[in-house]
Amino acid sequence: MSDVKTEPVRGEGWNVFQHVTDQALWCAVPPHRPIPGFLFSGRWLFSRHDIRSGNALPEFRDNIADHAVHLKGFYLFHRFEAEVLKAASDLESSGALGDE
Numbered sequence: 001m002s003d004v005k006t007e008p009v010r011g012e013g014w015n016v017f018q019h020v021t022d023q024a025l026w027c028a029v030p031p032h033r034p035i036p037g038f039l040f041s042g043r044w045l046f047s048r049h050d051i052r053s054g055n056a057l058p059e060f061r062d063n064i065a066d067h068a069v070h071l072k073g074f075y076l077f078h079r080f081e082a083e084v085l086k087a088a089s090d091l092e093s094s095g096a097l098g099d100e
Contacts, residue, residue: 013031014028014029014030014031014065015028015029015030015031015035015046016028016029016046016047016048016057017029017039017044017045017046017047018044018045018047019043019044020042020043020044020045021043024078024079024080025076025078025079026047026057026059026076026077026078026079027039027044027074027075027076027077028060028065028074028075028077029069029073029074029075030069033069033073033074034073036073036074057079059077059078059079059080060075060077061077064077065077
């Protein structure tokens with residue numbers, strides 16, 4: 001029997017790490033999962049443990065994080081500059097991206 005937690009992890013705090021040289025690269029690990037070994041390589045720094053929906057990092061996607069944690073135990077994501085996010089949001093809101 002697997003001990004993998006398959007229900008969503010929303011609402012829990014997360015252990016969040018930021019890459020040292022590529023500071024736009026982030027890794028989130030829920031507290032009930034072990035920290036992956038690559039995060040101890042000296043190339044990652046612990047950043048925070050209070051990531052939740054709508055909290056501080058707009059690129060964090062709950063549904064994608066849930067799936068990633070189910071598959072790998074962690075969630076890697078890339079942060080974009082605020083201007084890029086606003087432009088993408090404006091395009092999506094205007095319908096310019098179309099439905100796929």
